[in-house]
Amino acid sequence: MEQTATQDIPPSKRPLPVPHSNRDYDFFYQGLEAGKLLVQKCDGCGTVRNPPGPMCPHCHSLKWTPIECRGTGTVYSYTVHYHPPLPNFDSPHAIVLADMSEGFRLIGGLQGARPEDIRIGMPLVVGFERRGEVSTFHFRLA
Amino acid sequence: MGYTVRDKAAIVGLGTTEFSKDSGRSEMQLAVESVLAALADAGIEPGEVDGLCTYMMDNSSEIDVFRNIGGRNLKVFSRISYGGGGACAPVQQAMMAVATGVAEVVVCYRAMNERSGMRFGQPMVRSSPESEMMLKALHSLQGLQTAAAMMALPMRRYMHETGASAEDFANYSIVARRHAATNPNAFFYGKPITLDDYMNSRMIADPFRLLDCCQESDGAVAVVVTNAERARGLRQKPVYIRAAAQGAPVGTLLCTSYYKPDIVPREECQLVADQLYTMADLTPGDIDVAIIYDHFGPTVLPSLEGYGFCEPGEAKDFIKGGNIELGGSLPVNTHGGQLGEAYIHGMNGIAEGIRQLRGTAVNQVRGAEHVLVTAGTGVPTSGLILGL
Numbered sequence: 001m002e003q004t005a006t007q008d009i010p011p012s013k014r015p016l017p018v019p020h021s022n023r024d025y026d027f028f029y030q031g032l033e034a035g036k037l038l039v040q041k042c043d044g045c046g047t048v049r050n051p052p053g054p055m056c057p058h059c060h061s062l063k064w065t066p067i068e069c070r071g072t073g074t075v076y077s078y079t080v081h082y083h084p085p086l087p088n089f090d091s092p093h094a095i096v097l098a099d100m101s102e103g104f105r106l107i108g109g110l111q112g113a114r115p116e117d118i119r120i121g122m123p124l125v126v127g128f129e130r131r132g133e134v135s136t137f138h139f140r141l142a
Numbered sequence: 143m144g145y146t147v148r149d150k151a152a153i154v155g156l157g158t159t160e161f162s163k164d165s166g167r168s169e170m171q172l173a174v175e176s177v178l179a180a181l182a183d184a185g186i187e188p189g190e191v192d193g194l195c196t197y198m199m200d201n202s203s204e205i206d207v208f209r210n211i212g213g214r215n216l217k218v219f220s221r222i223s224y225g226g227g228g229a230c231a232p233v234q235q236a237m238m239a240v241a242t243g244v245a246e247v248v249v250c251y252r253a254m255n256e257r258s259g260m261r262f263g264q265p266m267v268r269s270s271p272e273s274e275m276m277l278k279a280l281h282s283l284q285g286l287q288t289a290a291a292m293m294a295l296p297m298r299r300y301m302h303e304t305g306a307s308a309e310d311f312a313n314y315s316i317v318a319r320r321h322a323a324t325n326p327n328a329f330f331y332g333k334p335i336t337l338d339d340y341m342n343s344r345m346i347a348d349p350f351r352l353l354d355c356c357q358e359s360d361g362a363v364a365v366v367v368t369n370a371e372r373a374r375g376l377r378q379k380p381v382y383i384r385a386a387a388q389g390a391p392v393g394t395l396l397c398t399s400y401y402k403p404d405i406v407p408r409e410e411c412q413l414v415a416d417q418l419y420t421m422a423d424l425t426p427g428d429i430d431v432a433i434i435y436d437h438f439g440p441t442v443l444p445s446l447e448g449y450g451f452c453e454p455g456e457a458k459d460f461i462k463g464g465n466i467e468l469g470g471s472l473p474v475n476t477h478g479g480q481l482g483e484a485y486i487h488g489m490n491g492i493a494e495g496i497r498q499l500r501g502t503a504v505n506q507v508r509g510a511e512h513v514l515v516t517a518g519t520g521v522p523t524s525g526l527i528l529g530l
């Protein structure tokens with residue numbers, strides 16, 4: 001992921017690097033390309049799981065379906081990154097660990113909130129964006 | 143079946159380089175200097191080494207170290223994963239190897255130019271095809287890219303659940319820096335801090351301030367492990383390995399154990415603690431000194447709880463009560479920890495445990511007989527109980 005073509009752009013303004021994926025994670029990025037937040041649901045026992053993986057740890061089924069999420073959740077925990085400067089992001093940059101409505105956890109950047117206003121338990125909503133060559137998502141306070 | 147390894151292995155040699163911000167030499171040179179120093183300390187010839195163990199992110203490979211020290215036949219070589227969580231695990235590997243007779247002289251080492259070379263605190267965006275890197279990349283795309291930010295999330299949750307405050311986190315940093323202030327080998331020798339210093343230090347990743355974060359250091363530590371019979375005839379007083387264990391409850395990931403019900407970095411400590419106390423036939427009350435891994439000072443609080451020194455949520459009061467200071471009921475990180483002495487990825491904590499039992503620590507706890515040493519938390523981890 002060398003970024004020689006973007007050397008003249010400040011680190012925080014560079015487009016995101018191309019996602020690093022494999023056959024277990026491809027569906028997630030394909031969903032973002034289509035403007036959808038997808039999560040794995042087991043065909044055997046119906047359990048929703050994240051992070052992605054080929055096998056259901058409950059029933060050991062290898063069959064699963066990507067389902068589209070409502071894009072709602074609450075703040076389970078959070079941080080605000082200040083230092084050092086991040087490639088592709090401004091500082092401070094808030095990040096939340098969300099409890100999603102479908103019953104799984106998801107890490108996402110939080111946009112449009114002042115750091116001092118973030119609290120555990122606050123409702124969240126997902127938004128989509130395109131940054132350079134990459135389709136991605138973020139959270140906002142609902 | 144019970145454990146059969148208690149006191150079957152001992153640490154008989156300790157070697158360190160100086161700890162600095164720029165060693166001025168290669169990591170391989172640091173590695174072999176510390177290994178030779180440890181062997182000289184033990185009175186064992188380099189040609190007798192038949193095992194070498196280290197852990198992830200050590201750039202000096204086992205076989206290259208072996209070639210440089212003039213080794214002959216290497217029979218045990220292993221490298222533990224999961225960053226600082228592996229800090230105590232090479233000693234476990236060595237213990238198992240010498241207790242079973244698979245090897246006789248195993249050296250565990252850690253050498254790094256972590257300040258003048260590749261710094262662990264920088265954003266991590268490059269990736270390899272390893273399975274864990276897929277999740278790391280997914281987090282990275284959301285701007286979660288540094289170890290501090292990754293560990294800040296579980297510690298913010300810890301504050302929410304226990305009521306621990308910034309002042310409570312400050313209390314640990316102040317103690318660590320006070321212990322470092324009287325340790326001439328510490329980077330912060332003669333430099334204690336106040337609560338004001340802490341509160342005025344800049345935010346790194348909320349709730350972590352600069353004075354919560356361990357240092358970036360250059361240096362190396364090596365220890366020599368052999369079987370108990372041989373240990374008794376050597377130059378140094380043997381430091382016996384009462385117990386050694388690894389632990390990763392399901393859902394424990396590399397600094398991002400976010401997908402299990404309880405994300406506080408405590409469950410992995412409990413899993414290691416349960417094994418250690420059973421293996422050693424000891425209780426938390428028997429521990430005289432605790433070396434608790436402090437990549438980020440606040441994580442010492444759930445570690446104290448996980449290792450059974452207080453109940454969940456009570457570590458803030460345990461620390462406030464002076465228990466972890468010299469003269470307290472459980473002196474912690476008497477060398478100044480990785481906040482105060484140096485960050486040799488936990489291995490300098492093992493060195494301090496050995497010195498406490500030999501009676502040669504600068505901040506010596508008189509009559510110390512049992513020392514607990516822990517490794518990184520919020521990752522698959524490891525721990526030791528060392529004793530006389």
Ligand SMILES: [Zn+2]
Nearest residue numbers: 042045056059
């Ligand atoms: Zn299933």
